[in-house]
Amino acid sequence: MNTAFQRLQRDRRGELLAAWQQHLAATFDRHHPHPPSLDVQREVLFDALLNTLTSGAPEDDFRLDPETDLARHLNRLIAEQARQLANPSDTIGALLALKQLVARALIDTNPQTPVIEDLLWLDRVFDGLSLFAFKSFVDIRERLIAEQSLSLLELSTPVLRVWSQVLLLPLVGVIDTQRARQITERLLEAIALHEARVTILDLTGVPVLDTSVAQHLMKTIDAARLLGSRVVMTGISPEGAQTLTKLGIRFADVISRATLRAGLAEALLLIDRRIAPIDEARPS
Amino acid sequence: MRIPILQLDRILLVSIQVDLTDNDAMQFQSDLVERVAAIEALGVAIDITALDVVDSYMARVINDTANMVRLLGAEVVICGIQPFVALTLIEMGRGLLGADCAFNLGQALEMLKGRIAKRGDTRFVGDEDV
Numbered sequence: 001m002n003t004a005f006q007r008l009q010r011d012r013r014g015e016l017l018a019a020w021q022q023h024l025a026a027t028f029d030r031h032h033p034h035p036p037s038l039d040v041q042r043e044v045l046f047d048a049l050l051n052t053l054t055s056g057a058p059e060d061d062f063r064l065d066p067e068t069d070l071a072r073h074l075n076r077l078i079a080e081q082a083r084q085l086a087n088p089s090d091t092i093g094a095l096l097a098l099k100q101l102v103a104r105a106l107i108d109t110n111p112q113t114p115v116i117e118d119l120l121w122l123d124r125v126f127d128g129l130s131l132f133a134f135k136s137f138v139d140i141r142e143r144l145i146a147e148q149s150l151s152l153l154e155l156s157t158p159v160l161r162v163w164s165q166v167l168l169l170p171l172v173g174v175i176d177t178q179r180a181r182q183i184t185e186r187l188l189e190a191i192a193l194h195e196a197r198v199t200i201l202d203l204t205g206v207p208v209l210d211t212s213v214a215q216h217l218m219k220t221i222d223a224a225r226l227l228g229s230r231v232v233m234t235g236i237s238p239e240g241a242q243t244l245t246k247l248g249i250r251f252a253d254v255i256s257r258a259t260l261r262a263g264l265a266e267a268l269l270l271i272d273r274r275i276a277p278i279d280e281a282r283p284s
Numbered sequence: 285m286r287i288p289i290l291q292l293d294r295i296l297l298v299s300i301q302v303d304l305t306d307n308d309a310m311q312f313q314s315d316l317v318e319r320v321a322a323i324e325a326l327g328v329a330i331d332i333t334a335l336d337v338v339d340s341y342m343a344r345v346i347n348d349t350a351n352m353v354r355l356l357g358a359e360v361v362i363c364g365i366q367p368f369v370a371l372t373l374i375e376m377g378r379g380l381l382g383a384d385c386a387f388n389l390g391q392a393l394e395m396l397k398g399r400i401a402k403r404g405d406t407r408f409v410g411d412e413d414v
Contacts, residue, residue: 269404
């Protein structure tokens with residue numbers, strides 16, 4: 001039990017909380033939306049923190065157990081702020097501001113007795129809290145990023161059926177090994193499903209064509225050919241063509257066209273179809 | 285020295301008349317591919333009538349250029365290889381020039397036109413730019 005903090009909690013709880021809320025309103029909350037639930041959350045956190053401070057002896061070591069109330073409240077508050085894409089320094093800054101307030105109050109309420117041990121204890125608690133807060137902030141952000149890149153992966157490799165037996169695979173963005181494998185898998189499934197005779201591979205959205213990308217492409221093309229689908233490549237940039245050739249990469253038996261439009265025409269020819277004006281097609 | 289690139293509808297004509305240095309070759313290749321991409325060329329004829337000697341480097345430059353152009357979706361024909369040049373190329377190794385060859389520019393153009401006529405994108409009606 002810690003008497004100095006007990007006295008503080010008994011006499012000056014309301015005053016401290018008000019001061020903290022006021023400080024936050026003046027700094028952090030000015031730039032961010034401020035839902036009313038936030039005040040309640042902060043108050044709960046504040047009480048949990050004071051309880052922790054009073055329950056420990058000044059010479060105790062402090063380590064924040066993630067199962068405690070304090071850790072849970074802190075986590076919830078941080079999760080909210082991380083999701084609002086707040087600056088991590090604001091979150092930690094709010095904690096450190098509270099530390100200043102408590103330290104000042106501690107010195108004021110005990111004018112005669114030395115409070116150095118108590119201050120050190122306070123310091124240790126807040127250090128532990130800050131570390132914990134920082135870690136969980138980063139964890140939450142990283143989870144967010146992982147989720148987003150996963151959804152990006154899902155988004156960016158559609159296999160489109162543009163005509164019966166003609167598939168279009170528009171490649172957009174950087175192609176790494178993982179994506180390349182996924183692209184190949186998806187494409188082969190689609191070829192088998194639709195019995196595609198022609199596959200158009202559109203590279204307009206691929207910024208860099210280098211050895212690894214070219215190798216992945218070759219594998220995809222070879223696999224498609226094994227299933228019996230002709231491959232038409234479209235949209236290679238002049239720079240891309242130069243790089244591929246200088247790297248000594250030969251796409252044998254692959255039809256290459258400048259634009260998707262030309263590639264589509266080629267694909268239609270390969271399946272003996274053509275697009276005709278409406279008048280011509282209409283039975284007279 | 286920059287090699288002029290002539291345009292005949294959507295066919296490009298280039299004539300290499302001197303031995304190219306490394307820099308010339310790179311310049312020539314990038315000029316040509318930029319041009320092919322810019323006009324969405326359907327065919328390219330590379331004329332080397334004026335070359336009396338084609339070493340392995342020149343052969344590679346020509347071959348590479350043909351491959352680049354093909355990747356950009358145009359047909360390529362090389363024309364005007366001198367008998368003596370053909371002999372040395374064969375002696376240096378077959379397949380040094382992978383692209384199709386024609387006797388002279390006229391035949392090259394005919395060959396290009398024939399191949400272009402068979403392509404899907406030129407047989408499309410109603411898709412012409414206005």
